[in-house]
Amino acid sequence: MYRYDSYDQSIVDARVDEFRDQVQRRLTGALTEDQFKPLRLMNGLYLQLHAYMLRVAIPYGTLSGKQMRKLGEIAAKYDKGYGHFTTRQNLQYNWIKLADAPDILAELATVEMHAIQTSGNCIRNISSDQYAGVSADEVADPRPWAELLRQWSSFHPEFTYLPRKFKIAVIASDDDRAAMRLHDIGLKLVSKDGVIGAEVYAGGGMGRTPMVAPQIRDFVPEEEIVSYLEACLRVYNRYGRRDNKYKARIKILVHEIGVEDYKRQVEEEFAHMKQLGLNPPVEELDRIRAFFANPAYETGLSEAIDRADPAFALWVDRQVAAHKQPGYAIVNISLKPLTGIPGDASAEQIELVASLAEQYSLDELRVTHAQNLVLPHVKKADLYAIWQKLENAGLAEANLDLITDIIACPGLDYCALANARSIPLAQKIAQRFADAERQAELGELKLKISGCINACGHHHAGHIGILGVDRKGVENFQLSLGGSGAEDTSLGQITGPGFSEDGVVDAIEKVTDLYLAQRESGERFLDTYRRLGMKPFKEAIYG
Amino acid sequence: MVEFLSFRDGESAQEPAVTVESFTGQTNATAVRVEPGEDARELLPYLDRLSLVEVNFPAYGDGRGYSAARILRESGYQGELRAVGDVLVDQINAMRRCGFDSFHPNKALDDAAVDRALNRYADVYQKAIDGRQPVWAKRHPEKIDG
Structure with a gap:
C-alpha cells in the first residue's frame, strides 16, 4: 500500500488547517452560508436534509486496517455509529456537526486520509478495480x-x-x-x-x-x-x-x-x-x-477448504474469488444484509473488518463500487475462521452479484436531492427474494436503485435498474432492463409506465419469472434479455 | 483591506483594457480584457505589444480564465496578467499558480487572509506557471534540469 512521505503529509495537514480556518469563519459569522458553501463543498461537506454529511476519500478503494479502524472510531465518536460506503469507493458520515468537521479531518490526517475533492466541480476520487494487484x-x-x-x-x-x-x-x-x-x-x-x-x-x-x-x-x-x-x-x-x-x-x-x-x-x-x-x-x-509490490506471501500453503459446514460452503461458493497466489483467496464481505441498508456498516462492524484485515489479509482491504468490502489476501486455511467471525457480526450474507446485492443511493431518507426513498425499496426487494435457493437459481443479477435522476445508485448500469421519481407528490418508480457496468457496458432501457413501491417489486418478480422460463443453458438474466429483447418482458409486466 | 494587489515589480499598467474583438481589429492598443467564452489564443500573434491582459471572472465558479492565463504564459507572455471580477481570497493561490500576477477583485480582500492563503501550502503536486518545484521534482532532484 502507498504510504505518505513528508510532502504528502504536509499537504494534507495544510488542508486541515485551511478548513479549520474556514469553519471558524463560518461559526463566528464572518462567512455567510452562501460564501461558505463552495468552500465546504471542496472538502466533501454537504448540508443534507437532517445534518451535515461528510464524504471521506478512500483513494482507489484501498485501505489498511489502521485506516479502517479510524473510520470506525470516527463513526462512533462523531456520527450515530455508522458509516456508509459509496459507489465511488468512498465513505460517508450522515450525521456530522459542522463544528466537529475540522477535528474529524485532523483525525483522518493521522492515518494518511482526507476528504479533499470528494465534492465540487473538480477531479474526484480516482476509482479502480477492487481486485487490483x-x-x-x-x-x-x-x-x-x-x-x-x-x-x-x-x-x-x-x-x-x-x-x-x-x-x-x-x-x-x-x-x-x-x-x-x-x-x-x-x-x-x-x-x-x-x-x-x-x-x-x-x-x-x-x-x-x-x-x-x-x-x-x-x-x-x-x-x-x-x-x-x-x-x-x-x-x-x-x-x-x-x-x-x-x-x-x-x-x-x-x-x-x-x-x-x-x-x-x-x-x-x-x-x-x-x-x-x-x-x-x-x-x-x-x-x-514499489509500494504496491506483492506482499510477503507464504508459499507451500494448502489449497484445501474444509466444506463440512454447509452454510460455510455456500458462503465460500458465493463470496470467495480466485487469487493469483497459490494458497490464497479473495474474500468479498457483503454489506447487503437482507434487512439492512445497502453499504452501511456499524462502528463495531468496521472495527471487526479492520481487525480481520490485520490478522488475516496482510493488513489490507478494499471497498467496491458495489458498496461491499474485500479482504484481498486471505489464506484458504483461514477462511472458516473468518466466516465465523463475520457470521457473528451479521456480515456473512452470501449474495455477491445476486439480486439482493443491491446498489442503492441514500435516497430521500438522507439526501436533499432525492425524489424517492431508495432504502425501503431495496429492503422490500431483498425480503421478496430472500430465499437463498431462489437467489442462487436467478444467478448473477445486478439490481441498482437511484432515488433521483442524478443516478448515484447506477440504475442505468443495472441488469435491472430502478429510478425513483416524483409524480405529482407521490413516489413513483421506473423500471429499466439490460444495463451493465462491466466490460460489456450497456445502458438499461425503460420498460414503460412507472410503479408504486409494491408495484415495482411485483414487476421485478414478473421479469425474473420470465427469465427462469425462457433462459437457455448458461444464460444470465442479462443474456436472456439481450437475446429476447424488451418485448416479452414488457408483455409479462403490463400484459 | 486591499482593492488592488500586484506581485509585479514596478508600476501596474494603467491603460484601460479593450475587448478582444476591438483589440485584434486595431494596432495601437496595449491592454485587452478576455471574457470567459473568448479564446486566449487569438492574442498570441500580438503578445509583444501587450502590456496588460485582464481576465474577467464574472463568477468565481467559472474556471475558464485559469486555462486562458496558463495558455498565455505557456506561449511566452511576460506582461501583466490581471484577474478581475469575482476573485476571492480562496482562489488567489490557484490563480497565482496559473500565472496571474495582479488582482482587481470586485470586493476588497483582507491582506492577512491573502498572505495566509498564499503561504499555507509549502508543497504542490503539479508543475504550473509559478516556477514552484512540484513534489515529484523534489523527490527526484537528479532527474530535474537546473
Whole structure:
C-alpha cells in the first residue's frame, strides 16, 4: 500500500488547517452560508436534509486496517455509529456537526486520509478495480497509476472550477469491475510491445443523460499520461457547457462536438502540452509502484477448504474469488444484509473488518463500487475462521452479484436531492427474494436503485435498474432492463409506465419469472434479455 | 483591506483594457480584457505589444480564465496578467499558480487572509506557471534540469 512521505503529509495537514480556518469563519459569522458553501463543498461537506454529511476519500478503494479502524472510531465518536460506503469507493458520515468537521479531518490526517475533492466541480476520487494487484488477469496493478493521478489532481490549479464534477477510473483487466466506461475518463492499462500504457475513454457517465465512453486513444505511455490528461481536461475546461448544469459534464461536450472533433482538439493541445515538462519522471511512477509490490506471501500453503459446514460452503461458493497466489483467496464481505441498508456498516462492524484485515489479509482491504468490502489476501486455511467471525457480526450474507446485492443511493431518507426513498425499496426487494435457493437459481443479477435522476445508485448500469421519481407528490418508480457496468457496458432501457413501491417489486418478480422460463443453458438474466429483447418482458409486466 | 494587489515589480499598467474583438481589429492598443467564452489564443500573434491582459471572472465558479492565463504564459507572455471580477481570497493561490500576477477583485480582500492563503501550502503536486518545484521534482532532484 502507498504510504505518505513528508510532502504528502504536509499537504494534507495544510488542508486541515485551511478548513479549520474556514469553519471558524463560518461559526463566528464572518462567512455567510452562501460564501461558505463552495468552500465546504471542496472538502466533501454537504448540508443534507437532517445534518451535515461528510464524504471521506478512500483513494482507489484501498485501505489498511489502521485506516479502517479510524473510520470506525470516527463513526462512533462523531456520527450515530455508522458509516456508509459509496459507489465511488468512498465513505460517508450522515450525521456530522459542522463544528466537529475540522477535528474529524485532523483525525483522518493521522492515518494518511482526507476528504479533499470528494465534492465540487473538480477531479474526484480516482476509482479502480477492487481486485487490483490480486487478480491473475491484469496486465499491471492499476493502483500506482491511480495514486500518481491522485497526486496530480489534488489542488490542481487549472482544474478546480471545471464546468462540473469529473470522475476518473483506472483498470487493468479485461473484466471490468469498476464501470470504467461510465466515467468522465476511463483508463485501461494495456501492454504494447512490452511497454505498459493506457487506452483512454472519454465522455461516459450516468446522471440524466447516460453515455458509454468512446475510446479516444489506444495508447498513452506512462511517461506522458499526465500531460495527456491535462490536454483532455483543458479542452473540457474551456469548451464544456456552463450554461446549464445538467449539460455540463464532459459527456455532453463529446456528444455535441463529436468524438472525432474532441479527439482532434485533445491531440492539438497534447502536442503543445507535452513540451512543457508537466510529466513526472518515470522514476516517480516507479517509486509509487514499489509500494504496491506483492506482499510477503507464504508459499507451500494448502489449497484445501474444509466444506463440512454447509452454510460455510455456500458462503465460500458465493463470496470467495480466485487469487493469483497459490494458497490464497479473495474474500468479498457483503454489506447487503437482507434487512439492512445497502453499504452501511456499524462502528463495531468496521472495527471487526479492520481487525480481520490485520490478522488475516496482510493488513489490507478494499471497498467496491458495489458498496461491499474485500479482504484481498486471505489464506484458504483461514477462511472458516473468518466466516465465523463475520457470521457473528451479521456480515456473512452470501449474495455477491445476486439480486439482493443491491446498489442503492441514500435516497430521500438522507439526501436533499432525492425524489424517492431508495432504502425501503431495496429492503422490500431483498425480503421478496430472500430465499437463498431462489437467489442462487436467478444467478448473477445486478439490481441498482437511484432515488433521483442524478443516478448515484447506477440504475442505468443495472441488469435491472430502478429510478425513483416524483409524480405529482407521490413516489413513483421506473423500471429499466439490460444495463451493465462491466466490460460489456450497456445502458438499461425503460420498460414503460412507472410503479408504486409494491408495484415495482411485483414487476421485478414478473421479469425474473420470465427469465427462469425462457433462459437457455448458461444464460444470465442479462443474456436472456439481450437475446429476447424488451418485448416479452414488457408483455409479462403490463400484459 | 486591499482593492488592488500586484506581485509585479514596478508600476501596474494603467491603460484601460479593450475587448478582444476591438483589440485584434486595431494596432495601437496595449491592454485587452478576455471574457470567459473568448479564446486566449487569438492574442498570441500580438503578445509583444501587450502590456496588460485582464481576465474577467464574472463568477468565481467559472474556471475558464485559469486555462486562458496558463495558455498565455505557456506561449511566452511576460506582461501583466490581471484577474478581475469575482476573485476571492480562496482562489488567489490557484490563480497565482496559473500565472496571474495582479488582482482587481470586485470586493476588497483582507491582506492577512491573502498572505495566509498564499503561504499555507509549502508543497504542490503539479508543475504550473509559478516556477514552484512540484513534489515529484523534489523527490527526484537528479532527474530535474537546473
